[in-house]
Amino acid sequence: MFKKSYLIWAAGGAATIGLLAWAFAPRPVQVESAAVTVGHFEQGIEEDGQTRLKDRYTVSTPVAARLARISLREGDRVAAGDAVAVLVPAMSSLVDERSSQEAAARYKAASANVTRTNARVERTAVTREEAQLELHRTEKLAREGFLSASRLDSARLALAGAQRDLEIARAEREAAVHEQAQAAAALQPASGNLQAGRPFTVRAPVDGVVLRVTQPSEATLPAGSALLDIGDLRQLEVVADLLTTDAVQAQPGRRAVVERWGGPPVEGHVRRVDPGAFTKVSALGIEEQRVKVVVDLDSPPPAWRVIGDGYRVTLRVITQSVDQAVMVPVGALFPYADGGAAVYRVDGGRARLQPVEVAGRNGSEAWIRSGLQAGQRVIVYPPPAVADGKRIELRKA
Incomplete structure (x- = not known):
């Protein structure tokens, strides 16, 4: 009887110890992972820009006279030699x-x-x-x-x-x-x-579209007064103010991409970088030295025709382009050692610390020169609980 009770108590104690060991045992850390891929990597300088006419013509009065009311309005097309205004003495x-x-x-x-x-x-x-x-x-x-x-x-x-x-x-x-x-x-x-009393007709100098009517109403004007602006909307360029530290990389001939204008990306190239910089105050009140960069469009799509002068776009100047590059999401990288970088590689059910050499990065991906191979998986945005050799569990999507 005593031996039987002893066995029951021993079995209960062992079960209790087992339950406590299971309760306090470290749990695997749930993480998100991504695959190491091989593909085309691009690194560039991104900045807000705006469209601008390459050539703008301001029609003005050649002599002091009285201007008859101008019937043209913004958006009207004119041909070279068309009458745009009439002057009378x-x-x-x-x-x-x-x-x-x-x-x-x-x-x-x-x-x-x-x-x-x-x-x-x-x-x-x-x-x-x-x-x-x-x-x-x-x-x-x-x-x-x-x-x-x-x-x-x-x-x-x-x-x-x-x-x-x-x-x-x-x-x-x-x-x-x-x-x-x-x-x-x-x-x-x-x-x-x-x-x-014979009227004098002011004519359009070139083919184009009326961009702005400076003086639509009848008035007496001195010589040289601006009447209206004319330009060809098919001849647009993109201009952006880049930081001087970025502008040194955006040299003429560099490939550029115009994005977020309301249509597909438009290819172009840098035509000119202004030789002189200027001071611009940022939204945070910081004085910055910037320089204007002008981009020509190579083959704008038909939808680009709806774009006008002064429209806001996003300009991305490509500074680095590599094929067959080993890439990982930038969220997988974290600082390591003296200015280096590392990732946590998924090794079965454990995390392995892996130092890597980063050759470049953009807003979403990083180009890894050495340390990883295609097909491996890395932890994205590793939580603080992750460490080298730590048990992990991949979070289901």
Whole structure:
């Protein structure tokens, strides 16, 4: 009887000890994990930007006169030579000696401007021809294996830039010719045209869209008063203010992507980085040195046509692009040792501390140069309870 009671008490004590051991035994830490992948990695500089017309033309009054009410409104299309405003004489001073001399001087200045723009067109045409010849030579040498692909890309970009400079020079010449015609028409008051009450028509210098009507109502205006702005919305660029520390990496020719404008990403490239920086106060009240970076669009989609001047976009300048890169989520990394980084690798049911060499990172992924292999799993956002060798349990999605 005594032996039987002893066995019962022993069994109960053993069960109690077992229950206490199970209750106080360390539990596996629940964690989230992600796979180590291999793919295309990109690192870039991201900043808010806005669209801007490459060329904006402000139509102004060539002489002091009375402006008739302008019927055009923002968004109306005009062609080069279309009438955009009508001026009528306001006072006899339009035809006095001083006004005649001023009009003659403006005509001479406009004629000189035409000569200057003609010379620039010829100079840019020669530059484009030189770029074309250089591209042909570079293509031939690249096919023979004497030059690298980057040299060929530089030659192609130089030709594209020379072509754009030629287009700009031709547009400036066209505008200068119209300004000369306006200045020549301003000499008409001396012959009595305006004094006799004949209206003077102000015409559009180029094809485009009316961006802003500065003076829609009838008014008497001095010479040089702005009437309206005209521009071609098909010729848009993107400009952003980058920190000077970032701008040194966004050199001309760098690939850029325009995002969050309301449509798919649009490819482009950096055309110009302004040589001078300026001070800008951030939202936190910190003075920052920034510089303007201008990006040309390579092949905007049809939906881009709805974008206008001054629209807000997000600009991402690509500074690093690697294929077949080993990548992990940035949430898996944490500081380790002296300026290094590490991750917790999933090894069966335990966490293993794994130092890694990080070659680059963006907003979501990090490029691992060494320390991990594709197919392994790492812990994402490891909780404080995780340590090397700690038992873990993968949290179910």
